[in-house]
Amino acid sequence: MIDKVIKGKLRSTTGVFFGSGQSNEYKDSIFFRDSQNNIIIPGSSIAGVLRAYIARISPYITEDSCVQLVEGQKDEFCNCKVCQMFGSINTRPDQESMPSKVWVYHATPITRCKAFLRDGITIDRESESSFRESxxxxxxxxxxxxxIFDLHIELEKGLNKEQEILLCSALSEWEKGRCFLGGLHSRGLGNFVLEDLNIYELDISDSNKLLKVLNRNSVLIRKNEFLQEKLKEGLKIINEKHQIIQKGTYHSFFQFDFNINFDSGVIVNNFKNNVRYSYDFFPITENGEFIIPGSSLRGVLRSHAEKIAKTIVNENCENLEDFLRICPACNPGGVSEKIPLT
Incomplete structure (x- = not known):
């Protein structure tokens, strides 16, 4: 039986991409939609991100680690605390597996949601132009x-103290804006922040309330203090155990927030609008706002990083063969992948 209900709003702080694996004559990758052609974020995608994060922090709280974190054991059966929450992996007939106790529903948009087309292209590292041949x-x-998407998660009765701490830790990270869903993160897509988080407990304290639950007219009691209580308990466990965490279990990361000031005009071209409005160049806009795609910023950073790396390596090389041996940079999308940059 359902014990707790988690509700909130996921607000995208960047563009978002969820590929459906489908394409048509005009679109190479279509956003995920339901049977009514409505844009949604699949519940399985949200659950997968939750599970991956919780699996990485689990050794801080519990005594075991998921086999997905152990090199050479990823194909083995696992029934750790995380797998008991989200369902056992690599199940086998001779092993008792556990179903998921965390039910994550599809997230549906509660604001006007219109999909826009973005172009991507592979850049020739030598000429710094597009690969026309390929x-x-x-x-x-x-x-x-x-x-803004509506988040709805239901928890079955039976989660223990450690599992509740793990789930609340993940939700707390999402509240701080460290939530990445969908694909193409390296292009600056998929960042969310969790807002208006509310945790409810199912009230079945008497027969009348139980009858309402059975008739799908649930009686919910708000338990917002639940999150902070579990976070405090988690910190206490970590401080008391002082356990040595397996290297590489939880990966920290840097986040840089900055403003870009241009000394001159700038344009990131939108080919589709070029044709529509008969311009040679037309800036990319989404929802009426000018944007610079993350892929454009990443491309500039990568280009400069490659030049710096090649310059440093070149100082320690005696000839071309030595350079290519030490710095075998690739040229993605080129005619021959075996030909390195020079």
Missing amino acids: KAKFNFEVIPKNT
């Missing part, structure tokens, strides 16, 4: 930032 241009649907 036709490495593609497009994909994204939804713009500040789109």
Whole structure:
């Protein structure tokens, strides 16, 4: 039986991409939709991100680690605390497996949600232009930032104290904006922040309330203090155990927030609008706002990083063969992948 209900709003702070694996004549990658052609975020995707994060922090709280974190054991059966929450993996007939106790529903938009097309292209590292010969241009649907989705999670009765701490830790991270869903993160897509988080407990304290629950007219009691209580308990466990965590279990990361000031005009071209409005160049816009795609910023950073790396390596090389041996940089999308950069 359902014990607790978690509700909140997921607001995108960047564009978002969820590929459906489908394409048509005009779109190479179509955003995920339900049978009614409505844009949604699949519950399985949200649950997968939750599970992956909880699996990495689990050794801090519990005594075991998921086999997914242990090199050479990823194909073995696992029934750790995380697998008991989200369902056993690598199940076998001779092993008792556990179903998921965390039910994550599809997230549906509660604000106007319109998908936009973005173009992607592979850049030739030598000429710093597009690969025309390999036709490495593609497009994909994204939804713009500040789109709000309804989050709904239900918890079955039976989660223990450690599992509740793990789940609350993940939700707390999402409240701080460290939530990444969907694909193409390296292009600056998929960042969310969890807002208006509310945790409810199912009230079945008497027969009348139980009858309402059975008639799908649930009686919910708000338990917002539950999150902070579990976070405090988690910190206490970590401080008391002082356990040595397996190296590489939880990966920290840096986040840089900055403003870009241009000394001159700038444009990131939108080919589709070029044709529509008969311009040679037309800036990319989404929801009426000018944007600079993360892929454009990443491309500039990568190009400069490659130049710096090659310059440093070149100082320690005697000839071309020595350079290519030490710095075998690739040229993605080139005619021959075996030909390195020079």
